[in-house]
Amino acid sequence: MTKNEISGLMAIIISSIYLLATLRLPETAMGDNIGPKLFPILAGALAFLCGLILLVKDLRQKKSNKEIFHLGLKENKNIYIKIGITIFLGIAYGFALVPLGYVISTALFMLLVTRLINGPRWLENLLLALAFPVVTYVVFAIMLGLSLPRGLLSFLPF
Amino acid sequence: MESIFHNLSIGLDAALTLTNITWVFIGGLLGTIIGMLPGLGPATGVAILIPISYGMNPTTALITMAAIYYGAMFGGSRASIMINTPGDASAIVSCFDGYPMTKNGEAGKALAISAIASFIGGIIGMIFLIFVTMPVANAALKFGPAEMFSLMIFALTATVTLSQGNMLKGFIAMAFGFMLSTIGIDPQTGILRFTFVPELQDGIDFLVAMIGLYAVAEVFKNYSNLDAHYTIDSKSIGRVWVPWEDFKKTIKPILRSSPLGFLIGVLPGMGGTVATFVSYALEKTLSKHPEKFGKGAIEGLAAPEAANNASSCGAFVPLLTLGIPGSGTTAVMLGALMMLGVRPGPILFQMHPEIAWGVIASMLIGDIMLALINLPLAVPLVQLLKIPQRIMLPVILGMAFMGTYFLNYSSFDFILVSVFALTGYLFWKLEIPIPPLVLALILGGTTEQSFRNAMTIAGNDLMFFVEKPISLTLLLLAAASIVFSIYKQRKVAKS
Numbered sequence A: 001m002t003k004n005e006i007s008g009l010m011a012i013i014i015s016s017i018y019l020l021a022t023l024r025l026p027e028t029a030m031g032d033n034i035g036p037k038l039f040p041i042l043a044g045a046l047a048f049l050c051g052l053i054l055l056v057k058d059l060r061q062k063k064s065n066k067e068i069f070h071l072g073l074k075e076n077k078n079i080y081i082k083i084g085i086t087i088f089l090g091i092a093y094g095f096a097l098v099p100l101g102y103v104i105s106t107a108l109f110m111l112l113v114t115r116l117i118n119g120p121r122w123l124e125n126l127l128l129a130l131a132f133p134v135v136t137y138v139v140f141a142i143m144l145g146l147s148l149p150r151g152l153l154s155f156l157p158f
Numbered sequence B: 001m002e003s004i005f006h007n008l009s010i011g012l013d014a015a016l017t018l019t020n021i022t023w024v025f026i027g028g029l030l031g032t033i034i035g036m037l038p039g040l041g042p043a044t045g046v047a048i049l050i051p052i053s054y055g056m057n058p059t060t061a062l063i064t065m066a067a068i069y070y071g072a073m074f075g076g077s078r079a080s081i082m083i084n085t086p087g088d089a090s091a092i093v094s095c096f097d098g099y100p101m102t103k104n105g106e107a108g109k110a111l112a113i114s115a116i117a118s119f120i121g122g123i124i125g126m127i128f129l130i131f132v133t134m135p136v137a138n139a140a141l142k143f144g145p146a147e148m149f150s151l152m153i154f155a156l157t158a159t160v161t162l163s164q165g166n167m168l169k170g171f172i173a174m175a176f177g178f179m180l181s182t183i184g185i186d187p188q189t190g191i192l193r194f195t196f197v198p199e200l201q202d203g204i205d206f207l208v209a210m211i212g213l214y215a216v217a218e219v220f221k222n223y224s225n226l227d228a229h230y231t232i233d234s235k236s237i238g239r240v241w242v243p244w245e246d247f248k249k250t251i252k253p254i255l256r257s258s259p260l261g262f263l264i265g266v267l268p269g270m271g272g273t274v275a276t277f278v279s280y281a282l283e284k285t286l287s288k289h290p291e292k293f294g295k296g297a298i299e300g301l302a303a304p305e306a307a308n309n310a311s312s313c314g315a316f317v318p319l320l321t322l323g324i325p326g327s328g329t330t331a332v333m334l335g336a337l338m339m340l341g342v343r344p345g346p347i348l349f350q351m352h353p354e355i356a357w358g359v360i361a362s363m364l365i366g367d368i369m370l371a372l373i374n375l376p377l378a379v380p381l382v383q384l385l386k387i388p389q390r391i392m393l394p395v396i397l398g399m400a401f402m403g404t405y406f407l408n409y410s411s412f413d414f415i416l417v418s419v420f421a422l423t424g425y426l427f428w429k430l431e432i433p434i435p436p437l438v439l440a441l442i443l444g445g446t447t448e449q450s451f452r453n454a455m456t457i458a459g460n461d462l463m464f465f466v467e468k469p470i471s472l473t474l475l476l477l478a479a480a481s482i483v484f485s486i487y488k489q490r491k492v493a494k495s
Helices: A003-023 A038-060 A077-100 A102-118 A122-143 B002-015 B018-036 B041-055 B058-083 B089-103 B107-141 B145-161 B167-181 B198-202 B206-225 B244-266 B272-286 B298-322 B328-339 B346-351 B353-374 B378-386 B389-408 B412-430 B435-458 B469-494
Strands: none
Touching: A003 A038, A003 B167, A003 B412, A038 B167, A038 B435, A077 A102, A077 B206, A077 B389, A077 B412, A102 A122, A102 B389, A122 B041, A122 B389, B002 B107, B002 B353, B018 B041, B018 B058, B018 B353, B018 B378, B041 B058, B041 B206, B041 B328, B041 B389, B058 B089, B058 B107, B058 B298, B058 B328, B058 B353, B058 B378, B089 B107, B089 B272, B089 B298, B107 B244, B107 B298, B107 B346, B107 B353, B107 B378, B145 B167, B145 B435, B145 B469, B167 B435, B167 B469, B206 B328, B206 B389, B206 B412, B206 B435, B244 B272, B244 B298, B272 B298, B298 B328, B298 B346, B298 B353, B328 B435, B346 B353, B389 B412
16 A cells, blocks of 8 residues: 555545534534534545545556555564553653652653663663753742642652 | 834833843753754744743743744754754755865854854844834734635645645645644534543644644654764864855855745745755855855855745744744744733734734844854854764653643643654654644634634625635635646656
């Protein structure tokens, strides 16, 4: 499958789901003649149409010019795993912020992320994982006065 | 004429306080560093640094953001010159002659001329900006919903058609952006649209989208070369200055490139990247020694640098006067402004001229300040390029996620950032352009509201958009750009 074919297919599928969801929207309230449906329908139709044209144009093209899309699940496995872990850590970080507090959750996040990217260089990772939250906390919470969750460290006066 | 000076003095008055000047310095410095580091670029960098402005009053915040933006324009080419790796797309052209100059042992000269040319380009751009803003803002006051709608359609279409890449994919990205912009409560009817989760009721914050699409996706793209690190031979940089004979060669190219860059910057969809490529091509054509270009010709570095800074001034015209961002970075500026409760547009000039002119005045001050920063501090700043990717990337991730939290204090946004990061990565692999998506996400709401307001006034008569002259012109321009793009693609396909 080429890049254009996948792009076209993706556009068709996503816009179809979107258009189906649009049709389930309630009809117009009083006073507004256009209603909340028209614009979404236009947007979805645009995506659908362009996706269709893109797909058809690409299918009709001769094989030699096509740019094949290499998902490369095998050779790039490491990268995709890293991306997955990064996302997991990122979302976990978001939900850990309030219970654990900014400094602790950021330190944990940085430690794990540096381990992921920087490898098992524990000293560097530890230094970065401690320096980053402390420096940013000082700059944002203390110097600029923004509010950051204290979490487990609420007993501290700053 | 005198009103311009009056306005400028209001602006300078607001800008020239000790606090503000300090922040111009800090912002400019941070911006230069951010713009310099490959993989960050001005748009992402400005987005990540927005939290700094939260504790400030609106004018100071604006001034700081403008300084960061401007600093990033200055900094972007440092990496191009020293390590042949541009800090962002508009710094690509600086590699062409900047890096050869370094290889010839002229790194100091290259760094100096890049700062000086940027400075002059900025001054010229500022002069144009100052004179152009008022007429445009006054004209924009007469814009009704039909004109606003057509203007947005033109801006969005131009972003797709005037930039590189497959036009169909660009429109798909634009449509996706519109679709995303419809998520949330419909302002006119109060109906919830596509909010399958309560946190989506306020819609999708485009700054969250941008952090995901630009910063985090950029980190993902770099996962394939984690061991990258760059070496810089500081000793061979030499004195960061330009001797007169060399500078003489660059005067005319700079003077030609600046207005050109400004004009390109004003147009939506075209910004620093196009400006730099066009000015380089122009200068190479006009030069008496075109063969020197690409081997370390100082004009080949000076011209695009001037064009780039002038174009960033140009980009401020639609942003301040109409509230329409012309590029990714100006889109982030728009986000920063909106978060401060400032709605750019003609009303801003009427109600709060001191804010609008304060920004313009501080860009002037910033231009001077940044030239002063970049000349003596060139060598120490450039050392930062030595930091290896495997340290940079975690820091970028940390700033991106931390910055996300500061936007809305919402944990759900972390899920959104991740979704957008995956989207950005996927689009990159599929070669689908991202700017149309971002701009449609930002402008989608206003576009829809303008459309519906116009239809209410017109009594559902679609001809309304065509009857009004300004609206008709804009729609025709949009159509023309589509035709032009199709023609361009046919030409490329045939050759």
